[in-house]
Amino acid sequence: MKLKIIAYTILVFLSVLIQSTLGDSIKIYGVKPNITIVLIIIVALLRNNTEGAIVGFFCGLMQDAVSGTVIGFYALMGLYLGFIIGSINKRLYRENVLIAIFLTFVSTFVYEYSVYFFSTFLRGPLHFVDPIKNIILIEAVYNSVISIFIFIIVIKLHIRFEEYDKNSRRY
Amino acid sequence: MLRPFKNKKFILLFVTIVLLVVMGISSIQNNKINYVGDIFSTILSPFQRFINFTDKKINDFFAHFEDINKLREENESLKKTVVELVYENEKLLELKIKNDELRRTLDIKDQYNNMEMVGANIIAKDMGNWFDIFIIDRGTKDGIANDYPIVTSRGLVGRVMQSDLMSSKVIAIIDEESSISARLSKTSDIVVVKGDRKLKDQGLCIMSYIPADADVSAGDKVETSGVGGIYPKGIVIGRVKEVRQRTNELDRYAIIEPSVDFKRLEEVFILKEKDINNNETSEENK
Structure with missing residues (x-):
């Protein structure tokens, strides 16, 4: 349990830090990837919905603190992202990296469009094609590529956690 | 009694409601609940400063040879x-x-007279792609408060949206949430300069509410009007790039090219009020 908390804290902390400082220097076509949501997706996919929701919540809360107009918006988005992906992972062959890439693509699409929707719908005209064409599609592809690296890191942790759980169950 | 807390769906619903309430409360400015964000940003800001510093040093090192x-x-x-x-x-x-x-x-009152320039470095940028918010390394401990204007030597950058202990969030003028009362230097007409989501990527913003009889053409200078109380009068915003019409001749808007290059922004200045007593009274008036 302690091991899990420490590992997740370091992961969340690092991803937020890298995203907020170096995010701008790894832009492609003016769009930066979102490492934190990739982390949420992969953790939720490999582990379960509780851990996904907790990691999502804290990632979102950090994002609210660093860059956000109100506290709680990204926390809520992260919470649901982690929970939903964690809930469907039993039906997937989750230790396959292709599943992770595909799921990252789809959920980035849904997640970013919801962020766009909730931050725009009361303020001005909503568009469908423009934000998808200019930002979301590029970001989804970029995130999918990054998901491979994060998958490699998290699956190592996942195996370690599983072993640890088995050992502790024996006694 | 604690049985409902073991049900995952109940916890989820509970957390959702709590977060929605928190969102509602934190949208009120200067609220106590924003200290939650303060905690995280205070922990993060030294690390952000460090990464930013090394990043700059590495870039300088390679640029040296070139x-x-x-x-x-x-x-x-x-x-x-x-x-x-x-x-x-x-x-x-x-x-x-x-x-x-x-x-x-x-006996003309100079609005700059009781202002003091404080230098700051940008240490982090917005994490997503939707907003143009960045973090600077000055906070309430340096006497920075909400709504202080941010400038560079070239012109207006934005204003402080939320000041934490060691860092502050700054909202750029090209962000969709920002809108400034501005003035055309040539004709002294009062207009509104706003951020736009589509133009943001190119570093441009929109000028709307142009009076029907105003003479606007490309190349005209736009500066802050001093109306509204946040920005002092006469800070350069940029130049008119293009005037467009919506439906008829009266409904016009113009595209503004800010004189600040938002893609290559590293150091900024905060315009801080010198007199502390003055500052307190202005906050009470809010």
């Missing part, structure tokens, strides 16, 4: 301009003294 020749040429041309500028500067100093004297006789 442009020695370029620097030599630049040095020579700069020396020439320095001589010219020194001459010009002397002339302008004379004019400044004269101007001050005349102002004193006319």
Whole structure:
């Protein structure tokens, strides 16, 4: 349990830090990837919905603190992202990296469009094609590529956690 | 009694409601609940500062090899301009003294007079792609409060949206949530400069509510009007790039090219009020 908390804290902390400082220097076509949501997706996919929701919540809360107009918006988005992906992972062959890439693509699409929707719908005209064409599609592809690296890191942790759980169950 | 707390769906619903309430409360400005964000940003900001510093150092190191020749040429041309500028500067100093004297006789209140410039570095940028918010390394401990204007030597950058202990969030003028009361330098017409989501990527913003009889054309200078109380009068915003029409001749808007290059922004200045007593009274008035 302690091991899990420490590992997740370091992961969340690092991803937020890298995203907020170096995010701008790894832009492609003016769009930066979102490492934190990739982390949420992969953790939720490999582990379960509780851990996904907790990691999502804290990632979102950090994002609210660093860059956000109100506290709680990204926390809520992260919470649901982690929970939903964690809930469907039993039906997937989750230790396959292709599943992770595909799921990252789809959920980035849904997640970013919801962020766009909730931050725009009361303020001005909503568009469908423009934000998808200019930002979301590029970001989804970029995130999918990054998901491979994060998958490699998290699956190592996942195996370690599983072993640890088995050992502790024996006694 | 604690049984419902073991049900995952119940916890999820509970957390959702709590977060929605928190969102509602935190959208009120200067609220206590924003200290939650304060905690995280205070923990993060030294690390952000460190990464930003090393990033800059590494870039400088590589740039060092690339442009020695370029620097030599630049040095020579700069020396020439320095001589010219020194001459010009002397002339302008004379004019400044004269101007001050005349102002004193006319008793014009200078809005810059009780302002102090504080330098700051940008240490982090917005994490997503939707907003243009960045973090600077000055906070309430340096006397920075909400709504302080941010400028560079070229013009207006934005304002402080939320000041934490060691860092502050700054909202840029090209962000969709920002809107500034501005003035056309040529005709003194009051307009509104707003951020736009589509134009943001190119570093442009929109000017709307242009009076029907105003004479606007490309290249006109736009500056802050001083109306609204956040930005002092006369800070340069940018130039008009293009005037467009919506449906009829009266409904016009213009695209503004800010004089600040938002893609290459590293250091900014905060315009801070000098007098502390003055500051407190202005907060009470809110």
